[in-house]
Amino acid sequence: xxxxxxxxxxxxxxxxxxxxxxxxxxxxxxxxxxxxxxxxxxxxxxxxxxxxxxxxxxxxxxxxxxxxxxxxxxxxxxxxxxxxxxxxxxxxxxxxxxxxxxxxxxxxxxxxxxxxxxxxxxxxxxxxxxxxxx
Numbered sequence: 001x002x003x004x005x006x007x008x009x010x011x012x013x014x015x016x017x018x019x020x021x022x023x024x025x026x027x028x029x030x031x032x033x034x035x036x037x038x039x040x041x042x043x044x045x046x047x048x049x050x051x052x053x054x055x056x057x058x059x060x061x062x063x064x065x066x067x068x069x070x071x072x073x074x075x076x077x078x079x080x081x082x083x084x085x086x087x088x089x090x091x092x093x094x095x096x097x098x099x100x101x102x103x104x105x106x107x108x109x110x111x112x113x114x115x116x117x118x119x120x121x122x123x124x125x126x127x128x129x130x131x132x133x134x
Contacts, residue, residue, distance in 0.1 A: 009047065012040030014124065016131035028061040029089065035128055049114050053100050054128065060092045068092040090132070094125045101125075 014035055021032035035054050037045040065077035069088045073080055077088055098121055105116045116124070 009045050010039055011037045011045055013038045014127045016128055028059055029065065031058040031132065033058055033132060049104065053104065054097060057096055057100055060089065060096065064092050090129045094129055097125050
């Protein structure tokens with residue numbers, strides 16, 4: 001027997017643990033972000049794909065940070081103020097996650113592993129970043 005079952009889960013909230021741990025070296029910046037997802041009733045939502053996309057993509061290269069800095073403030077990342085640097089980091093990391101989430105969601109119907117609208121992706125990324133000290 002072969003079953004094709006789709007289960008829809010609603011994420012009502014997100015909690016981020018260890019959202020402020022940042023390491024920087026000559027190649028870029030890495031964060032330690034451990035998101036946990038909850039349904040509207042407060043129960044944990046198990047979504048390994050969503051969690052792994054966030055957890056496995058927490059590095060942004062200096063080149064990407066510089067590009068984002070020039071886009072936002074017309075300067076390289078290292079020349080940004082503390083407030084500007086945080087905005088650059090959030091924009092660069094958010095853009096990375098949005099790209100990866102959209103790629104998973106826009107995959108062919110037979111291979112699609114997650115289904116999120118663009119506005120849901122934007123809201124999810126914004127909520128995670130709002131809880132990050134990074």
